[in-house]
Amino acid sequence: MSELILTSENFDASVLQADKPVLVDFWAPWCGPCKVMSPIVEELAGEMEGILIGKVNVDEHGDIAQKFNILSIPTFIVFKGGQVVEQFSGSMSKDQLRAKLLGHL
Amino acid sequence: MEIENVVIIGSGPAGYTAAIYAARADMKPLLFEGQRLGGQPGGQLMLTTEVENFPGFPEGLMGPEMMEKFKKQAERFETRIVSEDVTEVDFASRPFKIKAGEQEYLAKSVIICTGAQAMWLGIPGEQEYQGHGVSACATCDGFFFRDKEILVIGGGDSALEEANFLSRFAKKVSIVHRREELRGSKIMQERAGKNPKIEFIWNTEVREVLGDGTSMSGVRVFNNKTNEEGELKADGMFVAIGHKPNTSVFKGWIDLDEKGYILTKPDSTETSIEGVFAGGDVADHKYRQAITAAGTGCMAALDAERWLADQE
Numbered sequence: 001m002s003e004l005i006l007t008s009e010n011f012d013a014s015v016l017q018a019d020k021p022v023l024v025d026f027w028a029p030w031c032g033p034c035k036v037m038s039p040i041v042e043e044l045a046g047e048m049e050g051i052l053i054g055k056v057n058v059d060e061h062g063d064i065a066q067k068f069n070i071l072s073i074p075t076f077i078v079f080k081g082g083q084v085v086e087q088f089s090g091s092m093s094k095d096q097l098r099a100k101l102l103g104h105l
Numbered sequence: 106m107e108i109e110n111v112v113i114i115g116s117g118p119a120g121y122t123a124a125i126y127a128a129r130a131d132m133k134p135l136l137f138e139g140q141r142l143g144g145q146p147g148g149q150l151m152l153t154t155e156v157e158n159f160p161g162f163p164e165g166l167m168g169p170e171m172m173e174k175f176k177k178q179a180e181r182f183e184t185r186i187v188s189e190d191v192t193e194v195d196f197a198s199r200p201f202k203i204k205a206g207e208q209e210y211l212a213k214s215v216i217i218c219t220g221a222q223a224m225w226l227g228i229p230g231e232q233e234y235q236g237h238g239v240s241a242c243a244t245c246d247g248f249f250f251r252d253k254e255i256l257v258i259g260g261g262d263s264a265l266e267e268a269n270f271l272s273r274f275a276k277k278v279s280i281v282h283r284r285e286e287l288r289g290s291k292i293m294q295e296r297a298g299k300n301p302k303i304e305f306i307w308n309t310e311v312r313e314v315l316g317d318g319t320s321m322s323g324v325r326v327f328n329n330k331t332n333e334e335g336e337l338k339a340d341g342m343f344v345a346i347g348h349k350p351n352t353s354v355f356k357g358w359i360d361l362d363e364k365g366y367i368l369t370k371p372d373s374t375e376t377s378i379e380g381v382f383a384g385g386d387v388a389d390h391k392y393r394q395a396i397t398a399a400g401t402g403c404m405a406a407l408d409a410e411r412w413l414a415d416q417e
Binding site for chain 1: 140141145147150152169172189235237238240241244245246248249319320
């Protein structure tokens with residue numbers, strides 16, 4: 001699967017009502033560590049089965065960031081059945097992120 | 106196993122400059138970009154805002170953007186970049202051994218440019234509220250503190266820079282410093298002093314980050330002049346109290362000073378082990394600038410090139 005581009009319009013349907021777990025990457029173009037993580041997240045989206053992976057540009061969709069009380073980016077939230085099941089911030093390696101996601105499959 | 110001419114560890118201005126010079130000297134450098142050990146790939150500039158003092162960029166540019174340019178330039182000359190942390194080295198015999206990920210690499214020479222990273226206060230609540238008010242990156246997170254009250258801890262240039270940047274968003278920025286005067290440069294002090302949103306809280310040490318479990322609400326402080334304890338209300342806290350070198354991997358192999366910085370020979374980038382060189386902040390607690398890091402990174406590549414030529 002390729003990475004989902006999440007917006008204020010499609011967030012509910014694509015994330016909260018999804019039938020699989022979803023990883024959401026909250027990012028912005030001015031954030032250095034986000035730029036480090038973006039290609040990693042995109043690669044995992046292409047490689048992993050059983051989980052949807054998407055990103056929210058907080059600059060364009062501040063309402064979503066606000067709703068989930070994002071105070072730092074990059075922040076990653078794993079949703080399952082419309083609920084937040086894990087949230088973490090900062091950069092990490094591809095293997096570390098993959099391991100975290102495997103725990104939710 | 107192939108033996109590399111030169112392995113460069115680190116991906117800040119020093120590492121990439123060393124790579125550009127080494128690659129152009131046909132040394133085919135292998136560069137470890139790192140992941141988490143040294144902070145983040147790209148180094149400290151990945152967490153900074155506007156860089157206004159790097160010559161050649163009269164309009165200034167953002168730190169992350171600058172590091173993208175450094176990386177591109179290194180890639181243009183075919184530096185091979187590996188996105189792994191170096192977790193172990195063995196400098197006991199040549200070729201040197203470098204372990205990263207699951208793999209071991211061999212190298213005739215090594216250039217260490219692992220830099221330094223920002224220190225934390227190490228107080229209760231600090232880790233717990235990271236991402237919930239406590240931040241390591243003003244550039245990344247300033248945006249979320251629109252019309253909020255925030256604290257910047259520290260008294261040097263980076264504290265003043267962060268405070269100025271954050272004042273674009275915040276309602277009020279308080280610089281909390283444990284002394285009565287600043288260490289920062291004149292121009293930064295004046296800028297902060299004139300900024301109506303910035304205030305200074307002197308002689309004050311932060312002892313604990315307070316909150317309700319989900320977000321931070323303030324800090325417990327101690328005034329070291331009056332010996333009084335108190336609380337400051339705040340929605341966010343940015344820590345800028347200095348740096349520590351990323352040298353834990355090299356401890357025991359090469360000589361470090363008492364603060365952990367790599368010792369290099371006078372007028373050179375040679376370390377205490379022949380064939381191992383160091384450039385950038387990892388060997389410099391004095392200047393710590395992007396331009397000086399690039400300068401000593403260049404020196405390290407030239408030193409390595411000459412040393413390798415002498416070996417043959």
